[in-house]
Amino acid sequence: MRVVVTGASGNIGSATLRELTAGGRHEVVAVARRRPELSDRAAAEASVTWRPADVGADDLDPLLDGADAVVHLAWRFQPTHRPEETWRTNAVGTRRLLAAVRRRGVRALVCASSVAAYSPAHHDDPVDEGWETDGSSSAAYCREKAYNERALDAFEATGEGTRVVRVRPAFVFQRSAASEQRRIFGGALVRPWMFDRRLIPALPVPSGLRLQAVHAEDVARALVAAVERPVAGAFNLAAPGVLRRSELGELVGAPTVEVPPRLVSGALDLGWLTHLLPVPGALADALLAVPLLAADRARTELDWTPQHTAAEAVEAFLSGAARSAGSGMPPLHP
Structure with a gap:
């Protein structure tokens, strides 16, 4: 199959390329705003064809020539202070890609959504894919994920033959993406040495926090x-294990301190308004409001069995962030 992957150089995209090219069973076209630097020999031997493009602005039709399937992963978290830029990529870019998929008659579209697309849940009962998707907080990330759910609804309603799959993973980690995620969510103030567990006297944890996670390799599979x-519809993805205060303390190897959620979101808002931190408090609100996911449909219809637990996925981030882990993909540079 000829598979086009947008956002191919990011956290999930890099893992998806590895999975698609394993065994040489697919012809892969990787689309990203910034392509990795490859030597002439590496480029000649690569099993992936890189095409630089911005889904929010460039002509997408030529990228889809001959495509049997499109995996849409392109996404921008930053800059949160310029929401028109993230909207152009995340919302407008998705609409433009859907239009190109329709014009080119691509038979399958697989789109990455998120647990943050779901509406808040104030209980610990895992929800299936029928839970409402109006976004878990007012954060732009949640709003844009919810918007894309409506865009996919409208695309499917035309009923013109493209098989549509939307995947809603819990929080996704891998070691090679740790430095990127540290920069996205912590900015310049959060340095690698801060993840040295020998230097962490105590871990503040918002009261009520329960966290699901999944490794990028498992999402890619x-x-x-x-x-x-030949599947369609939505699939939740979450690794075994729910991490609460005690489990997070064990991962970090430090005692935990429970803090009020409003204090956390207020501190983030203050840091965001003063441009000291890159994320607003609404993202912390989302973290506390997202539902727990039931991944039974993925296990049954995709024969999906995670190879990593939630704790192992978070551990990959923590150890990677402490050691400035990264890769040659531009967004993942250490």
Whole structure:
């Protein structure tokens, strides 16, 4: 199959390329705003064709020539102070890609959504894919994920033959993306040495926090299964284990201190308004409001069994952030 992957150089995208090219079973076109630097020999031997493009502005039709499937992962978290820029990529870019998929008659579209697309849940009962998707807080990330859910609804309603899959993972981690995620969510103030567990006297944890996570490699296997199998609709992805205060303390190897959620979101808002931190308090609100996910449908219809637990996924981030882990992909540079 000829598979086009947008956002191919990011956290999930890099893992998806590895999975798609394993065994040489697919011809892969990788689309990203910034392509990795490859030597002439590496470029000649690569099993991936890189095409630089911005989904929010460039002509997408030529990228989809001959495509059997599109995996749409392109996304921008930053700059949160200029929401028109993230909206152009995340919302407008998705609409433009859907239009190109329709014009080119691509048979399958697999799109990455998120647990943050779901409406808030104030209980600990895992929800299935029928839970409402109006966004878990007012944060731009949640709003844009919810908007894309409506865009996919409208695309499917035309009923013109493209098989549509939307994957809603819990929080996604891998070691090579740790430095990128540290920069996205912590900015310049949060340095690698701060993740040295020998230097952490105590871990503040917002009261009520319960966290699901999934490793990027496991998400990639689900995405490729969705490309290869005749499935449609939404799939939750979450690794075994729910991390609460005690489990997070064990991961960090430090005692925990429970703090009021309003104090956390207020501190983030202050840092965001003064441009000291890159994320607003609404993202912390989302973290506390997202539902727990039931991933039974993925296990049944995609034959998906995570190879990493939630704790192992978070550990990959923590150890990677402490050691400035990264890769040659431009967004993932250490």
